[in-house]
Amino acid sequence: MDFWTGIEALRAKQGARIADLLTDDTRTARLRAAAGPFVFDLSKTSITGDALNDLLALAVDVPDRRDAMFAGEKINATEGRAVLHTALRGTEPVIVDGADVMPGVRDTLDAMRAFASDVRDGTFQGQGGRITDVVNIGIGGSDLGPAMAVLALAPFHDGPRCHFVSNVDGADWADTAKTLDPATTLVIVASKTFTTIETLTNARTARDWMAESVTDPTAQFAALSTAQDKTSDFGIDPSRVFGFEDWVGGRYSVWGPIGLSLMLAIGPRNFDAFLTGARQIDDHFRTAPLAENLPVLLALAGIWHHQVCGYPTRAVLPYDNRLSRLPAYLQQLEMESNGKGVTMAGDPLQGPAGPVVWGEPGTNGQHAFYQLIHQGKTPVPCEFMVAAEGSEPLLDHHHKLLIANCLAQSEALLKGRSHAEARATIANRFEGEELERQAAHRVFEGNRPSTTLIYPRLTPEVLGGIIALYEHRVFVEGVMLDINSFDQWGVELGKELATSLGPLVDGADASDKDASTRALLEQLLEWRG
Numbered sequence: 001m002d003f004w005t006g007i008e009a010l011r012a013k014q015g016a017r018i019a020d021l022l023t024d025d026t027r028t029a030r031l032r033a034a035a036g037p038f039v040f041d042l043s044k045t046s047i048t049g050d051a052l053n054d055l056l057a058l059a060v061d062v063p064d065r066r067d068a069m070f071a072g073e074k075i076n077a078t079e080g081r082a083v084l085h086t087a088l089r090g091t092e093p094v095i096v097d098g099a100d101v102m103p104g105v106r107d108t109l110d111a112m113r114a115f116a117s118d119v120r121d122g123t124f125q126g127q128g129g130r131i132t133d134v135v136n137i138g139i140g141g142s143d144l145g146p147a148m149a150v151l152a153l154a155p156f157h158d159g160p161r162c163h164f165v166s167n168v169d170g171a172d173w174a175d176t177a178k179t180l181d182p183a184t185t186l187v188i189v190a191s192k193t194f195t196t197i198e199t200l201t202n203a204r205t206a207r208d209w210m211a212e213s214v215t216d217p218t219a220q221f222a223a224l225s226t227a228q229d230k231t232s233d234f235g236i237d238p239s240r241v242f243g244f245e246d247w248v249g250g251r252y253s254v255w256g257p258i259g260l261s262l263m264l265a266i267g268p269r270n271f272d273a274f275l276t277g278a279r280q281i282d283d284h285f286r287t288a289p290l291a292e293n294l295p296v297l298l299a300l301a302g303i304w305h306h307q308v309c310g311y312p313t314r315a316v317l318p319y320d321n322r323l324s325r326l327p328a329y330l331q332q333l334e335m336e337s338n339g340k341g342v343t344m345a346g347d348p349l350q351g352p353a354g355p356v357v358w359g360e361p362g363t364n365g366q367h368a369f370y371q372l373i374h375q376g377k378t379p380v381p382c383e384f385m386v387a388a389e390g391s392e393p394l395l396d397h398h399h400k401l402l403i404a405n406c407l408a409q410s411e412a413l414l415k416g417r418s419h420a421e422a423r424a425t426i427a428n429r430f431e432g433e434e435l436e437r438q439a440a441h442r443v444f445e446g447n448r449p450s451t452t453l454i455y456p457r458l459t460p461e462v463l464g465g466i467i468a469l470y471e472h473r474v475f476v477e478g479v480m481l482d483i484n485s486f487d488q489w490g491v492e493l494g495k496e497l498a499t500s501l502g503p504l505v506d507g508a509d510a511s512d513k514d515a516s517t518r519a520l521l522e523q524l525l526e527w528r529g
């Protein structure tokens with residue numbers, strides 16, 4: 001059946017009360033999947049067994065497309081590229097344009113390991129001695145992955161301190177640089193294309209900063225890029241350039257050279273565990289039946305909530321403070337991949353593609369935006385995640401509270417509180433009409449959907465698995481929607497216009513701009529003096 005016809009038919013199957021569905025004892029076992037160290041529960045959604053079967057039927061193309069991706073077929077059709085981030089953590093040969101890519105992947109990983117070990121054990125020295133700090137200069141996929149992962153794996157750090165500079169706003173560089181000694185800092189310029197204006201601007205500023213203090217300004221520079229001619233032009237010695245191929249998308253690139261700062265922080269062995277965790281999920285995704293396939297079920301929950309129920313956003317709520325950058329990471333992964341308007345054939349989509357993805361760690365969000373999630377009129381499907389154990393054994397009483405809060409939120413969303421229940425909680429304080437009015441403000445509709453992902457503890461392996469789960473979820477949704485999840489043409493226009501606006505900020509003629517832009521520019525220029 002055509003996807004959108006199937007979605008239309010599924011709309012008639014909404015409306016079950018989640019609490020009623022949960023009276024069926026078999027539901028939690030059926031709407032749950034396990035893979036590697038994860039258990040995923042989607043029983044607190046309104047997906048009935050019948051609707052799940054229909055959703056699974058709409059995923060019929062997934063196995064073939066999945067196998068095509070893993071086999072190196074050029075499924076990124078608008079750019080004519082294979083999509084092989086899985087090869088960066090893979091073990092089996094993958095043939096692209098007649099040649100196996102795996103020897104190159106292994107060589108690069110070996111070179112990264114050797115360099116990371118040299119930096120970590122002091123064999124590679126800065127001009128003022130051992131490297132104490134690493135600054136990764138990159139943006140988008142060349143920043144979010146390593147920045148998120150370095151923060152997530154803080155308990156595993158035994159290498160130099162890692163910093164991340166991404167924004168072209170000079171404040172980002174300035175605030176970071178003032179904590180650093182150039183003579184003991186390694187600067188990593190991370191850019192797949194090595195043309196990104198933000199990254200090159202920051203990298204040149206970093207080179208000038210080095211030049212003020214050390215003899216050889218680029219001797220402590222490394223580069224991560226597909227464009228090795230451009231890294232040489234910048235002055236970075238090829239021995240410190242770690243290359244990758246165009247079949248690695250920016251937002252899928254943390255597994256290879258773009259992960260170098262992570263490898264420097266946690267060491268090659270832990271980085272290997274990070275890859276292993278992702279590979280476990282790759283194996284699960286390739287072999288588990290669709291109905292038990294964790295990324296597939298994540299995707300079906302996504303399709304159910306966005307395309308069927310029409311909920312415009314989805315919240316990612318890790319009860320894991322070190323995953324505080326995960327929502328931002330997933331915003332790029334999901335919204336840049338599936339924020340599309342046309343099918344693979346270029347026809348307008350008949351409905352929305354990816355939802356708005358947002359979130360913050362719990363419990364912080366509870367004291368901020370959860371009000372809207374509980375009582376706002378537009379339901380927000382919530383994706384909770386929590387570990388059985390924290391990484392701070394001496395603070396286990398904190399972790400118990402974290403788990404209790406995570407489960408309490410999904411329970412509150414599910415159960416809600418009726419008017420009668422609300423009235424009962426305040427009947428000793430109010431009466432008559434005032435009691436009714438006060439009670440109305442304390443009603444929770446309930447029946448709000450959520451899913452929960454649980455795991456034993458946040459380790460490199462588990463983090464690798466979480467990212468791979470979401471990568472494959474995005475892929476499955478993309479296949480079902482018949483969109484290209486691997487290009488990002490939507491970011492181009494703004495870049496082109498920024499280039500044309502550059503001279504205007506210097507005072508060049510703005511007469512071809514629209515009236516609003518002209519007026520804003522005029523005021524800004526007046527204030528700039």
Ligand SMILES: O=P(O)(O)OC[C@H]1O[C@H](O)[C@H](O)[C@@H](O)[C@@H]1O
Pocket residue numbers: 139140141142190191192193194195196199250251336488491
């Ligand atoms: O790694 P780079 O080539 O510098 O690209 C950095 C980022 O910028 C682009 O505009 C894309 O939207 C992102 O997908 C990419 O990750």
